[in-house]
Amino acid sequence: FRQKGKVFVGNLPPRARKAEVADFFRQFGPLDKVELVRAHDDPERNAGFCFLYYADAEGQAAEAAAERAAEVDGVDFRGRSLTVRLDDGRKGRARAEDRARWVDHGQGKEPPSPWHHGRDEACREFRRVVESRPEDWQAVVSAFERIPKPSRREFGLMIVYYAKRGDKHHARATFENMRARGIEPNAFVFTSLVHAYAVARDMRGALSCVEEMKAEGIELTIVTYSILISGFGKINDAQSADNLFKEAKTNLGDLNGIIYSNIIHAHCQSGNMDRAEELVREMEEDGIDAPIDAYHSMMHGYTIIQDEKKCLIVFERLKECCFTPSIISYGCLINLYVKIGKVAKAIAISKEMESYGIKHNNKTYSMLISGFIHLHDFTNAFRIFEEMLKSGLQPDRAIYNLLIEAFCKMGNMDRAIRILEKMQKERMQPSNRAFRPIIEGFAVAGDMKRALDILDLMRRSGCAPTVMTYNALIHGLIRKNQVFFKYIVALET
Numbered sequence: 001f002r003q004k005g006k007v008f009v010g011n012l013p014p015r016a017r018k019a020e021v022a023d024f025f026r027q028f029g030p031l032d033k034v035e036l037v038r039a040h041d042d043p044e045r046n047a048g049f050c051f052l053y054y055a056d057a058e059g060q061a062a063e064a065a066a067e068r069a070a071e072v073d074g075v076d077f078r079g080r081s082l083t084v085r086l087d088d089g090r091k092g093r094a095r096a097e098d099r100a101r102w103v104d105h106g107q108g109k110e111p112p113s114p115w116h117h118g119r120d121e122a123c124r125e126f127r128r129v130v131e132s133r134p135e136d137w138q139a140v141v142s143a144f145e146r147i148p149k150p151s152r153r154e155f156g157l158m159i160v161y162y163a164k165r166g167d168k169h170h171a172r173a174t175f176e177n178m179r180a181r182g183i184e185p186n187a188f189v190f191t192s193l194v195h196a197y198a199v200a201r202d203m204r205g206a207l208s209c210v211e212e213m214k215a216e217g218i219e220l221t222i223v224t225y226s227i228l229i230s231g232f233g234k235i236n237d238a239q240s241a242d243n244l245f246k247e248a249k250t251n252l253g254d255l256n257g258i259i260y261s262n263i264i265h266a267h268c269q270s271g272n273m274d275r276a277e278e279l280v281r282e283m284e285e286d287g288i289d290a291p292i293d294a295y296h297s298m299m300h301g302y303t304i305i306q307d308e309k310k311c312l313i314v315f316e317r318l319k320e321c322c323f324t325p326s327i328i329s330y331g332c333l334i335n336l337y338v339k340i341g342k343v344a345k346a347i348a349i350s351k352e353m354e355s356y357g358i359k360h361n362n363k364t365y366s367m368l369i370s371g372f373i374h375l376h377d378f379t380n381a382f383r384i385f386e387e388m389l390k391s392g393l394q395p396d397r398a399i400y401n402l403l404i405e406a407f408c409k410m411g412n413m414d415r416a417i418r419i420l421e422k423m424q425k426e427r428m429q430p431s432n433r434a435f436r437p438i439i440e441g442f443a444v445a446g447d448m449k450r451a452l453d454i455l456d457l458m459r460r461s462g463c464a465p466t467v468m469t470y471n472a473l474i475h476g477l478i479r480k481n482q483v484f485f486k487y488i489v490a491l492e493t
Helices: 018-028 060-070 090-105 114-132 137-145 152-165 168-180 187-199 203-215 222-234 238-252 257-269 273-285 292-304 308-320 327-339 343-355 362-374 378-390 397-410 413-425 432-444 448-460 467-480 485-492
Strands: 006-010 031-038 046-054 083-086
Touching (some): 006 018, 006 060, 018 031, 018 046, 018 060, 046 060, 060 083, 114 152, 137 152, 152 168, 168 187, 187 203, 203 222, 222 238, 222 257, 238 257, 257 292, 273 292, 292 327, 327 343, 327 362, 343 362, 362 378, 362 397, 378 397, 397 413, 413 432, 432 448, 432 467
Antiparallel strands (some): 006 083
């Protein structure tokens, strides 16, 4: 009953289009067709699953492509963890068996018991809550706890949910609860647990999960390696990411565009553009089409080393490869020009972005505000802030931090403190980035009493002072020719 080269893909986003699914899975081999099943009540939505048919005249290459696609089971696609597996012909077999049973005995399928019906309904409700209200963790947990006897699938989805939140502790507790019930984890569940530690930036814990995985005799999948490489990239440990990439290439052989994109991002993040360029050439030699994320990573890397020429080359190359520049693409260019002090060009790029119907988000506005603040052009910085408010966006922590920095540089310390108080009222936990400019502003002005008062407030807020915080205090003490070093030492003890 099984058809070679056929792959089942489940848990698709309801609004996913056939072209998007095809573009994503075409990296594993040429597709003959994609059967996207539509929802019966809304033709604009899909039913949450589809079937892929990889093309090949002889069937062998199609099967190999299907196997490569199945290796990314659990991969994130537009915020959903996809179920990807080789079609086992179950549906065709079941239909054949039902047909034979009907012909031979005149019997249909037995209806499920009330217990099974209730459990299935609880499982559907759990998945519905996870998809529709992911921000309401209490509703998600309650829906999970209402399932009479969760299976590996439900436990896995719960671990995935905690992983996306970076909640490694609850992810681990759910994992252990599953094992206590006699359900052994598979590669997908282990990989989800690794993901939880990686999102929490606890790569030592992630590697510990990998050791558990190996002890159970479960091989690392391409998704596991990809998550580990991405995790090390986020903590700027490009060397560890590179070691894992080489291990994946040795153990798995053929890699995909996602894992290449992650290792390229790791090296771009550390500013090692020579190695990033080498990986891009290697990917092209292997015939792997680079995803748009790889282009964004390269643009970000060239921004870090302030290479305007190469950043623009990558942007043009992105368009030549039939990618439509997104807000991330334009954000990379805005960030580049802000970093090199060409704020006028950053404004021009933002206007071009708007002309294509792409609206600003908080991140692009914060880049422009930051650029004007660094030029001490506070009038234009606040003008951009007013534009942001008029667009309907609300300030986030990064925007508030920039406003505090601007007021401190202007010497308007009272306004800076009012912004800090507003952050606390809106339940935004101020960080070092918020407190340090205020402490530095009072210290430079010679008002050490207020600087030390802010330091006390910083400590009471649960934010530990950094070396830069103390450098600002020492600078102020030297300016006033006062010796408060004993007071600072006393604060530490």
